[in-house]
Amino acid sequence: MKKQTHKYKIPVLLSGKVFLMVVCMLFLSMASKSQQSTLVAIGNSSDAPNDLALSELKSILMGEKQRWKDGDRILIALMKTNTPIGKTTSSKIYDMTGDEVNKFWLALVFQGKAQAPKFFSSTEELKDFVSQNRGAIGILDKPVSDPEIKFITIDGKQSF
Amino acid sequence: MRINLKTKIWFTICFIVLMFSFFTLFYFPNQQGKLLINDYNTEVQNLANTVALGVKIAITEQNFEGVQTAIEFVKGDPRLQFVSMVQYDTAWESGHSNYKIKKTIFKTFPENQHPSPETTSNDSIIVKEAPFKTEMMTGSIMLGFNTKEIVESKEKIKIASIIVSGIIFFIGIFIGFVLARNISVPVLALRDAANRVGEGDFDQKVKHMPNDEIGELGKAFNKMVEDLSKTRKELKEKNLQLSSTISQLNHTLVELKNTHLQLVQSEKMASLGELTSGIAHEIQNPLNFVNNFSEVNTELMAEMKMEIESGNYEEAKIIANEIIDNETKINHHGKRADAIVKNMLQHSRQSTGQNQNTNINVLASEYLRLSYQGLRAKDKEFNATIQTVFDGSIGNINIVPQDIGRMFLNIYNNAFYEVNEKRKTTAGNYEPIVSVQTKKSGDLVEIRIKDNGKGIPEKNLDKIFHPFFTTKPTGEGTGLGLSLSYDIVKAHRGEIRVESKEEEGSEFIIQLPIA
Numbered sequence: 001m002k003k004q005t006h007k008y009k010i011p012v013l014l015s016g017k018v019f020l021m022v023v024c025m026l027f028l029s030m031a032s033k034s035q036q037s038t039l040v041a042i043g044n045s046s047d048a049p050n051d052l053a054l055s056e057l058k059s060i061l062m063g064e065k066q067r068w069k070d071g072d073r074i075l076i077a078l079m080k081t082n083t084p085i086g087k088t089t090s091s092k093i094y095d096m097t098g099d100e101v102n103k104f105w106l107a108l109v110f111q112g113k114a115q116a117p118k119f120f121s122s123t124e125e126l127k128d129f130v131s132q133n134r135g136a137i138g139i140l141d142k143p144v145s146d147p148e149i150k151f152i153t154i155d156g157k158q159s160f
Numbered sequence: 161m162r163i164n165l166k167t168k169i170w171f172t173i174c175f176i177v178l179m180f181s182f183f184t185l186f187y188f189p190n191q192q193g194k195l196l197i198n199d200y201n202t203e204v205q206n207l208a209n210t211v212a213l214g215v216k217i218a219i220t221e222q223n224f225e226g227v228q229t230a231i232e233f234v235k236g237d238p239r240l241q242f243v244s245m246v247q248y249d250t251a252w253e254s255g256h257s258n259y260k261i262k263k264t265i266f267k268t269f270p271e272n273q274h275p276s277p278e279t280t281s282n283d284s285i286i287v288k289e290a291p292f293k294t295e296m297m298t299g300s301i302m303l304g305f306n307t308k309e310i311v312e313s314k315e316k317i318k319i320a321s322i323i324v325s326g327i328i329f330f331i332g333i334f335i336g337f338v339l340a341r342n343i344s345v346p347v348l349a350l351r352d353a354a355n356r357v358g359e360g361d362f363d364q365k366v367k368h369m370p371n372d373e374i375g376e377l378g379k380a381f382n383k384m385v386e387d388l389s390k391t392r393k394e395l396k397e398k399n400l401q402l403s404s405t406i407s408q409l410n411h412t413l414v415e416l417k418n419t420h421l422q423l424v425q426s427e428k429m430a431s432l433g434e435l436t437s438g439i440a441h442e443i444q445n446p447l448n449f450v451n452n453f454s455e456v457n458t459e460l461m462a463e464m465k466m467e468i469e470s471g472n473y474e475e476a477k478i479i480a481n482e483i484i485d486n487e488t489k490i491n492h493h494g495k496r497a498d499a500i501v502k503n504m505l506q507h508s509r510q511s512t513g514q515n516q517n518t519n520i521n522v523l524a525s526e527y528l529r530l531s532y533q534g535l536r537a538k539d540k541e542f543n544a545t546i547q548t549v550f551d552g553s554i555g556n557i558n559i560v561p562q563d564i565g566r567m568f569l570n571i572y573n574n575a576f577y578e579v580n581e582k583r584k585t586t587a588g589n590y591e592p593i594v595s596v597q598t599k600k601s602g603d604l605v606e607i608r609i610k611d612n613g614k615g616i617p618e619k620n621l622d623k624i625f626h627p628f629f630t631t632k633p634t635g636e637g638t639g640l641g642l643s644l645s646y647d648i649v650k651a652h653r654g655e656i657r658v659e660s661k662e663e664e665g666s667e668f669i670i671q672l673p674i675a
């Protein structure tokens with residue numbers, strides 16, 4: 001009989017642990033979701049526009065639009081796809097996984113259809129690149145304070 | 161088959177030109193083409209490797225600069241036919257037990273090109289693959305470069321080779337003409353000139369020689385002919401002089417021969433003169449006998465006549481018998497004198513040179529007696545002991561008796577002269593002895609003539625057989641006796657030598673072959 005009692009207790013305990021794990025995952029998932037929602041676009045203050053439509057931003061980041069209105073070449077700066085910002089960028093802008101983004105850019109560059117974007121491991125590097133290169137545009141998770149960097153609103157919103 | 165120099169030159173030139181043409185027309189372009197292709201393959205492969213590396217870095221590092229640079233570099237090359245990224249996928253069979261690698265073209269530049277993943281190199285295109293492998297993707301870069309440039313280069317090399325070959329051919333022909341003119345013509349001229357010189361024309365000279373080794377050869381030839389001509393002229397003169405000298409020498413030789421004969425005859429006559437006394441003494445005895453017995457017979461015949469007239473026949477018969485005995489003796493002594501005279505005549509006559517079987521012992525003995533008697537006739541005080549040991553087993557030997565006799569006479573005369581001279585100068589009991597010994601020794605007869613005179617000084621020993629060498633006072637010897645004796649012995653294939661000690665005497669040893 002005792003054995004039977006134990007038999008019944010174990011699933012109860014296990015089901016408790018599973019419940020906890022599910023709760024944690026949901027929390028993490030929510031936290032991740034909250035991260036994805038905080039992308040911002042920055043640009044070099046010299047020629048980047050103040051505001052862009054999301055579709056226009058996507059067109060730029062997909063390599064379809066390659067020059068600003070003043071004729072300067074657009075230089076894309078992105079976080080590497082294995083970083084959280086990079087992953088968010090891949091899903092929100094490209095609607096692809098990180099590998100798919102890589103493959104996407106590899107195809108474009110290989111065929112010479114677009115200027116290859118610069119991928120960075122840290123936000124500081126990305127910020128420096130944007131501040132130092134005319135025509136540069138980058139995607140970060142939050143606005144930065146730099147006289148050489150312009151904060152670009154997307155569809156009139158600070159983040160997207 | 162005889163190939164002349166000109167042909168050899170042409171053969172050589174043609175061979176060189178053909179070899180060079182082969183190299184320039186076939187071997188060199190072929191090698192150059194292979195080199196170009198190899199270089200091209202390497203270059204294309206390196207480009208493919210670079211692009212593949214760029215792709216790998218782009219995928220793994222998300223750094224697209226490398227691949228962009230490589231791609232831009234490749235795109236800028238006019239030889240580019242296509243550059244494709246091939247993706248390798250593992251395709252499992254339905255049972256998931258086996259798989260195969262499925263190759264698909266991921267992207268190609270330019271887009272209008274559609275190469276197959278299995279495209280390989282051919283005459284018009286070089287295709288190279290460089291694999292890459294990342295976690296995200298495995299594949300290769302396939303680079304296609306056209307061979308138009310290579311083909312054009314090969315064509316250019318071919319045309320250049322043909323032009324070079326043509327130039328070499330004409331240069332070869334030109335060199336052939338020049339060599340034939342500069343080598344063959346002068347060499348042939350030299351040959352012709354040498355032939356004419358060989359035929360005796362020493363006025364030959366080669367002209368218009370090139371200023372090189374052949375020219376030097378020509379100069380040397382001209383000098384040689386000049387020297388040869390000069391030498392020939394000198395030789396002719398020398399030859400004439402030599403002919404004249406030979407003629408004079410021949411004349412002198414004839415004179416010498418005559419003189420020699422005269423000298424020999426003089427020597428003979430001189431020895432004959434020395435013999436005269438001995439011979440006269442020898443003849444005197446039989447003549448005395450002949451005269452005495454003749455006178456006795458005259459008296460006996462007168463007595464016999466008286467006895468016959470008185471009728472006393474018995475007494476007449478006895479006297480007649482005595483006369484007969486005396487006549488026999490007269491005849492005997494007359495023959496003896498006759499023999500002596502004949503010997504003398506034989507000695508004085510020219511040698512016949514004919515070999516005769518002669519008893520060497522008799523000959524030696526006869527001349528020993530004649531020589532001794534000759535000296536005694538001249539010098540009544542001279543007396544000498546003569547010792548003879550003759551080997552009776554010798555028998556006759558084949559010699560020219562007149563010549564060997566003359567040899568004996570010369571040596572005997574010297575021996576008796578020496579012992580007599582020593583007798584004159586030696587006080588006390590000196591007994592002059594001359595001994596003669598003959599002995600058979602194998603195929604030889606050895607004759608030893610020994611005296612106990614004053615001997616021959618050692619310094620003269622090697623000269624005594626020289627002509628005109630004499631130690632006798634002037635007028636007593638010609639100096640030819642021993643020289644002639646030496647010649648006689650040599651003519652008989654014999655040997656003559658002398659052993660002598662001063663104040664003890666000399667011994668002449670003569671060896672003559674029996675046969």
